[in-house]
Amino acid sequence: MKNLLFLIPFLLSQSLVLAQENKRTLLLNAGTNNSWERDFAYSPLFYSGSSAGFTLGYSNIGNRKTDEVYLHLTNHNLQNRYGADMRGTHASIITYTFYKANWLPDNWTIGWSNNNALSLRNYEDAQNFSPRFDFHTSFGPALRYQTFFGKKQQWRFSSQGHLQVIGFVFSASYITSPPDHFLHDQPTFNAFLQSIRLFQPFRQHDLGILNQLFYQLSNGNEIGIGYRFHYTSLESAHRSQRSAGHYFLQLNFQL
């Protein structure tokens, strides 16, 4: 019940922001996702591979403020150098808010970002305590460069990045899949609260880069290509690291 009290105002504030009278766009992309991952609780080896990745997004562009939300989903089979398999699932919701600051050059905006990401890892040879998982919510500054070019300014290039070092992590325990506090004889909500670990400097961080090039069609929609890079390092009961490069084709629909 307590977590609902936090969640509802948060969702309301998000929807109010998006409901302003601005240029609103629905974003859809799909493409190849190259990723690697390492969880020291199981192995010092990293697991890597390629798979399909999908993103659903929404942007709300105003005169001085831009809001973006991206929902990413990837399912992948990764392998270590000896061919052992790890089946992973990544899901994340990333938000960006950019502001046009007077002191910045015309093409630049600055703001903040929030990432809520879940990673599940099923190791082929681990018969117990699989999957291991991390969930983290993190916040940090974001910066964006955007320019239009072409005879009719129909081309648009944008590059944005974030670095998040504030947040919390909720992850598998030293031994088991559920966090330690879920193994105690106590209510689930108490266990959840006790399992949350705040980010500490240099021990947990999340960074990302998003490069996109679009061509505007006559109806105002856009088609484009892009590359999204992401790197996360989380130290909780054990350290886990992961990174992905998502090469995609994207369609933007004006709403």
Added chain:
Amino acid sequence: MRSYRYFILISMVLISSCEFIAQPSDPQQRPSELFEHLWTDIYNRYTFFEEKQIDWQSVKEQYRPTIHDELTPHELFDILGDMLAELEDGHVNLRSTFNRSRNWSWFEGFPLFYDEQLINDKYLGTDYRIIGPLLAQTVQGMLYVNYRSFERTVSSEHMDEIIRLMQFHDGLIIDVRSNGGGSLQNALNIASRLTDEEITYARQRFKTGPGRNDFTPWAPLKIKPKPGDKYLEKVAVLTNRKSYSSTTFFAQMMRTLPQARLFGDQTGGGGGTPVFAELSNGWTYRFSGSQTIDLNEHHLEFGVQVDQLLTHPMDQISGLDHFIEAAIVWLKE
């Protein structure tokens, strides 16, 4: 305009493939580093050093001098396997593509009192029922059920059939001798149909850090009755030294049920839940990452004692299985 294009082009090229730039290299695979990694992980996460009075530091001093970088993979495997065998734990193994190390002292050297040929010839016969993984036959008015591996799933439908058959029998014998374990859920699936109330049968805790006392608090392990008909009359359970891991947990469950009685020899143990991990050369290993105690605070790692010990040579009956015969006598009482 041209400068923009250059900027875009350079940005797209430079910032692509960052995932490969950020990718770390795998750690070294020299024997000394593999030894250190394995020894340290066991030191940090294994759970029975104190209970077994094992000085892992002295084990290191014993084995470390034998490690050098010219060792062949087979030689290194043997040394690491011997080091792990010092833990005397059936849930500890090192696995490569060419071998799997183990310590099976929990049953090797003990008589098992389990002759599968005799069971087949004298008790199961040829017309026994095959109810999923359960082999069932009527023996002197009792239902004899042989379950050979907890790796094979016992469903609620299988238990429905066992409970239905009990209408026509005077007692139930569950034979889990030489059952090396598998899924704990299968043990619960059986036990939960033999009680109509929630029962705590043991307590368990997990390692939470590298310190010797870094454990979660003890948490109860419970049998919770499942929907469906129950059998609440006498149940005899047969175990031996090769009844291990989930079978030990099953024996402990049955020991807490008031209408159940254990016959034969104590189980082999296996009270620590195995945790799996990998070395940087691709070999995998496992070790016990938890402790489980019964209601009298005895560790299940050392086995569950039976109510009626039948290991004395005088207990044996020529041409018959004396565990089954003793169970039948008790069920008829």
